[in-house]
Amino acid sequence: xxxxxxxxxxxxxxxxxxxxxxxxxxxxxxxxxxxxxxxxxxxxxxxxxxxxxxxxxxxxxxxxxxxxxxxxxxxxxxxxxxxxxxxxxxxxxxxxxxxxxxxxxxxxxxxxxxxxxxxxxxxxxxxxxxxxxxxxxxxxxxxxxxxxxxxxxxxxxxxxxxxxxxxxxxxxxxxxxxxxxxxxxxxxxxxxxxxxxxxxxxxxxxxxxxxxxxxxxxxxxxxxxxxxxxxxxxxxxxxxxxxxxxxxxxxxxxxxxxxxxxxxxxxxxxxxxxxxxxxxxxxxxxxxxxxxxxxxxxxxxxxxxxxxxxxxxxxxxxxxxxxxxxxxxxxxxxxxxxxxxxxxxxxxxxxxxxxxxxxxxxxxxxxxxxxxxxxxxxxxxxxxxxxxxxxxxxxxxxxxxxxxxxxxxxxxxxxxxxxxxxxxxxxxxxxxxxxxxxxxxxxxxxxxxxxxxxxxxxxxxxxxxxxxxxxxxxxxxxxxxxxxxxxxxxxxxxxxxxxxxxxxxxxxxxxxxxxxxxxx
Numbered sequence: 001x002x003x004x005x006x007x008x009x010x011x012x013x014x015x016x017x018x019x020x021x022x023x024x025x026x027x028x029x030x031x032x033x034x035x036x037x038x039x040x041x042x043x044x045x046x047x048x049x050x051x052x053x054x055x056x057x058x059x060x061x062x063x064x065x066x067x068x069x070x071x072x073x074x075x076x077x078x079x080x081x082x083x084x085x086x087x088x089x090x091x092x093x094x095x096x097x098x099x100x101x102x103x104x105x106x107x108x109x110x111x112x113x114x115x116x117x118x119x120x121x122x123x124x125x126x127x128x129x130x131x132x133x134x135x136x137x138x139x140x141x142x143x144x145x146x147x148x149x150x151x152x153x154x155x156x157x158x159x160x161x162x163x164x165x166x167x168x169x170x171x172x173x174x175x176x177x178x179x180x181x182x183x184x185x186x187x188x189x190x191x192x193x194x195x196x197x198x199x200x201x202x203x204x205x206x207x208x209x210x211x212x213x214x215x216x217x218x219x220x221x222x223x224x225x226x227x228x229x230x231x232x233x234x235x236x237x238x239x240x241x242x243x244x245x246x247x248x249x250x251x252x253x254x255x256x257x258x259x260x261x262x263x264x265x266x267x268x269x270x271x272x273x274x275x276x277x278x279x280x281x282x283x284x285x286x287x288x289x290x291x292x293x294x295x296x297x298x299x300x301x302x303x304x305x306x307x308x309x310x311x312x313x314x315x316x317x318x319x320x321x322x323x324x325x326x327x328x329x330x331x332x333x334x335x336x337x338x339x340x341x342x343x344x345x346x347x348x349x350x351x352x353x354x355x356x357x358x359x360x361x362x363x364x365x366x367x368x369x370x371x372x373x374x375x376x377x378x379x380x381x382x383x384x385x386x387x388x389x390x391x392x393x394x395x396x397x398x399x400x401x402x403x404x405x406x407x408x409x410x411x412x413x414x415x416x417x418x419x420x421x422x423x424x425x426x427x428x429x430x431x432x433x434x435x436x437x438x439x440x441x442x443x444x445x446x447x448x449x450x451x452x453x454x455x456x457x458x459x460x461x462x463x464x465x466x467x468x469x470x471x472x473x474x475x476x477x478x479x480x481x482x483x484x485x486x487x488x489x490x491x492x493x494x495x496x497x498x499x500x501x502x503x504x505x506x507x508x509x510x511x512x513x514x515x516x517x518x519x520x
Contacts, residue, residue, distance in 0.1 A: 380512055431455060
């Protein structure tokens with residue numbers, strides 16, 4: 001199914017007018033559309049995105065293009081190829097961009113073995129011994145040269161680029177945006193979690209050729225100035241701020257500073273660009289928006305351009321019923337994955353999709369097919385019958401609280417178990433944040449709480465929750481496995497979550513059997 005997008009961005013929104021009667025317009029499987037009234041109206045169109053057929057694969061860079069992009073010199077010619085910065089994942093036919101890191105020099109990995117594995121050529125600032133494949137010589141900082149190549153790629157991409165930032169939910173929302181836009185043709189999006197300086201550069205370099213019309217990229221950060229730098233590189237025409245939470249506080253004096261850092265995505269927005277903001281987050285709404293930049297709001301508040309009317313846990317906590325409203329219509333659909341927070345992500349995705357011409361009914365149909373990204377609220381059933389909530393990709397107070405709510409909301413015949421690893425990069429408030437999470441576990445009546453790391457242990461001792469709850473503690477993931485496995489039984493529901501460095505995926509692998517089926 002292909003839509004014909006031709007939608008303008010609203011410069012403002014007005015309050016929702018109350019309507020006593022609601023009329024069903026269409027009925028789709030798991031999707032209902034009702035009549036209402038709102039303001040994101042597809043009239044007086046200014047932005048046009050023409051869908052075209054395209055192969056969603058990275059472009060082949062010729063040696064001449066590489067040389068021009070990085071202002072380098074061709075020392076040896078080679079065949080066209082895609083670009084990689086990691087020899088561990090480099091595929092035959094790719095060019096290797098050798099980056100000088102703080103702890104390593106990638107030129108050291110350029111060996112004849114790399115050529116034997118099919119590497120087409122190398123882009124670097126020093127010639128490597130015994131290298132007889134293609135080589136483009138660059139001068140100076142290799143990371144700056146990578147960014148030059150990204151800028152070159154961005155300048156030749158004439159489609160619509162959506163940039164997404166926020167403390168939590170970037171990957172989920174980015175995935176939902178691409179899904180909601182599927183009726184417009186192929187959509188390019190960030191692969192994996194490439195949302196830092198190198199990742200965004202590679203994402204831009206990897207945008208497919210002339211036929212790609214929409215790209216959706218994540219912009220992440222850990223300190224001040226990083227989002228601004230990434231936004232300058234990506235130059236998004238639609239800039240999305242999802243939320244502001246207590247993440248990366250190790251590098252900030254306050255959550256207000258985190259908000260300003262997230263708001264850097266808006267700083268250099270130009271007239272005609274659009275910012276899409278979460279109206280329910282006061283810190284997001286406090287961010288200054290440049291003159292001439294259009295605002296689109298999503299959230300629960302009346303007056304939002306796309307409003308979240310209903311977010312309801314169903315199917316024993318394994319799904320979410322969502323009702324969204326826009327321009328005299330409401331759509332109802334089901335996300336077959338747990339977590340009420342997914343409804344907010346869906347609301348944001350719907351706002352972008354409607355901006356680009358997708359009907360609200362089509363948004364509902366598309367988002368009803370959403371499947372979580374690996375290790376993000378992913379449900380897995382172990383062979384022994386234990387239901388695992390695999391949410392180990394990362395953790396901060398906001399996402400961990402949401403995960404505990406998810407655990408509480410799932411129907412359970414056995415025990416509810418939370419296995420939590422330390423949340424890192426929280427700065428001076430780290431112990432207080434861990435105490436808050438333990439208090440939430442207590443309020444949620446979690447049967448067993450297993451803690452991994454010194455921060456959670458300190459928090460448990462400070463709050464004396466060890467005396468009030470069934471708490472197990474270990475210094476690392478491997479040790480907690482030995483303590484928790486004997487306490488688990490069939491029909492238990494187990495949440496596993498923690499910061500990436502805590503390696504909580506080891507706990508998941510230890511709990512589940514080899515044969516796993518995933519809930520969709």
